[in-house]
Amino acid sequence: MKAIKLFAVSVFSVAFLSFSPVNKKLIVIDAGHGGNDIGASRNGIYEKEIVLNIGKKIQEFNSVQDKFEVILTRDTDNYSQLSERTALINKLNPEMVISLHMNNSPHQESERHGLEIYTQNTEASQKLALQISQKFNPCEVLGEKNLHILRESKAPAVLVELGFINNTKDREYLVSEKGQQETAQKFYDIFNEYH
Numbered sequence: 001m002k003a004i005k006l007f008a009v010s011v012f013s014v015a016f017l018s019f020s021p022v023n024k025k026l027i028v029i030d031a032g033h034g035g036n037d038i039g040a041s042r043n044g045i046y047e048k049e050i051v052l053n054i055g056k057k058i059q060e061f062n063s064v065q066d067k068f069e070v071i072l073t074r075d076t077d078n079y080s081q082l083s084e085r086t087a088l089i090n091k092l093n094p095e096m097v098i099s100l101h102m103n104n105s106p107h108q109e110s111e112r113h114g115l116e117i118y119t120q121n122t123e124a125s126q127k128l129a130l131q132i133s134q135k136f137n138p139c140e141v142l143g144e145k146n147l148h149i150l151r152e153s154k155a156p157a158v159l160v161e162l163g164f165i166n167n168t169k170d171r172e173y174l175v176s177e178k179g180q181q182e183t184a185q186k187f188y189d190i191f192n193e194y195h
């Protein structure tokens with residue numbers, strides 16, 4: 001009887017271990033805005049949609065590897081409060097947090113283009129920002145900013161403005177399948193190179 005019990009326990013453990021992401025470290029991707037909060041918009045294109053699509057693609061790319069598991073703060077067009085997002089983040093205690101946004105400027109057509117990254121006042125956040133910047137040939141790291149997601153996340157966090165929604169080239173690239181795939185692939189590469 002005892003032997004049967006032990007056998008059952010060990011079969012259970014093997015099954016549990018092989019299906020559980022217990023050994024994976026977590027990465028949180030926060031797609032900004034959502035629901036009634038559309039974020040920045042131009043020509044019927046919404047920031048909330050671009051960042052959600054790219055966030056989901058990052059999760060998809062990442063699903064083939066064992067090192068990290070990507071968790072999204074939202075995977076549909078719903079709005080969750082910033083405080084709910086950071087409560088989730090602090091509960092998960094991830095390796096890193098990347099909040100995705102689109103930039104905007106008061107001009108009809110922005111001359112500025114490309115990524116901009118904001119960080120926390122920590123070495124880990126600044127190191128992650130630098131790594132992202134180098135991957136994107138290099139883009140600007142603007143340093144610390146007092147934003148809820150950066151201030152309240154205990155894990156290393158960065159906020160990435162993926163491009164200007166009012167720069168035609170940035171906008172067209174980031175709504176295109178090719179642009180979204182390439183952007184997601186770069187984040188996946190960053191995770192692989194992260195240590």
Ligand SMILES: [Zn+2]
Nearest residue numbers: 032039101102
């Ligand atoms: Zn935003």
